[in-house]
Amino acid sequence: MNPPTPASAPHHRMLGASLVSRIPGASHGTLALERMEHGLFLLWLAYMGLLVFGALLLWQAGAWHRLVDADPTGLTVTIVLLFIGCSVWAGRRAWVLGWQRQRLDAQLAAAHHPTSPTGWSAEYHQGCALPGADHSIWLQVLGERAHGPHEMAWWLNGIQLKLGLLGKVIGFSILALQLGQMDSFDASQSSLLLKNLTGGLGIALLTTVTGLTGNILLGLQLMRLDRFADALVADTLAAGLTPPATPPQEPPHGDRPRGP
Known part of the structure; x- marks a missing residue:
């Protein structure tokens, strides 16, 4: 197992990343589909299509209306909007990484032709080819472009989980306040009491479930972006490992060619 890069090491200490990394296939290298032209972006589109289809089914079932009505704090709506915004950014990032992958493949295919390659990989190779260039500095620049x-x-992604836990605290706080205001149990007010108690419990459960779901679904997207960026950096470094040219050796006896 390859050691994580310094830029991505803190990610694996987060709950969302640790959960996603245990899903089969999530932490594997780039897939064959992702190596196609804008394959990572097409895979993201397919993934978002499944999510949109599931959201439409929940809309027809009335789940979204009940979700909004049951949470007066608005935390569930905030979590959903945050997930949508981050997912759109992930799609844009998938397009950028796919374009950089095409630039690297074009650079490798035209290695023996006089071309002017562009992209992060070409910038790294051109920087390392400068006289007195520090390869570690250019490697940090490449890593920042790919993972920063x-x-x-x-x-x-972690904020989604924290918002869910915040809703859980608020819901149980409401539940505790309702219980604290009970001086005596009146059977005639049992329905109103149960409604207030279930309201606080509903806020706690719905926000927690929404935060966990958004954390895992967005973590899947970010994990694939990280793995694709890792492969891009690794292939860039492998493309620059050219064997040094062997210096011509002088014949052992002046101009006499080496031979029997």
Whole structure:
């Protein structure tokens, strides 16, 4: 197992990343479909199509209306909007990484032709070819280009989980306040009491479930982006490992060619 890059190491300490990494196939290298032209973006489109289809089924079943009505705090709506925004960003990032993959493949295919390649990989190779260039600095630049923007997305992914836990605390706080206001049990007010108690319990459960679901679904997208970026960096480094040219050796006896 390859060691994680310094930019992506903190991600694996988050709950969402640890849950997603245990899903079969989530932590594997790039798939054959992802190596196609904009394959990562097409895979993201297919994934989002499944999510949109599931959301439409929930809409027809009235689940979204009940979800909004049962949560007066608005945390569930905030979590859903945050998930949608981060998912759109993940799709845009998948397009950018796919384009950089095409630039690298074009650079490798035209290695023996006089071309002017573009992209992160070409910038890394051109920087390392400069006289006195520090390869470690250019490697950090390449890693930042490939993984740097994912840091904020992983942080927002953790915010979904924290908002769900915040809703859980608020719901149980409401539940505790309702119980504290009970001086005596009156059978005539049992229905109103149960309604207030289930309201606080509903806020706690719905926000927690929404936060966990958004955390896992967004974590799947970010995990594939990280793995694709890792493969892009690895292939860029492998493309730059060219064997040094062997210096010509002088014949052992002046101009006399080597031979029997």
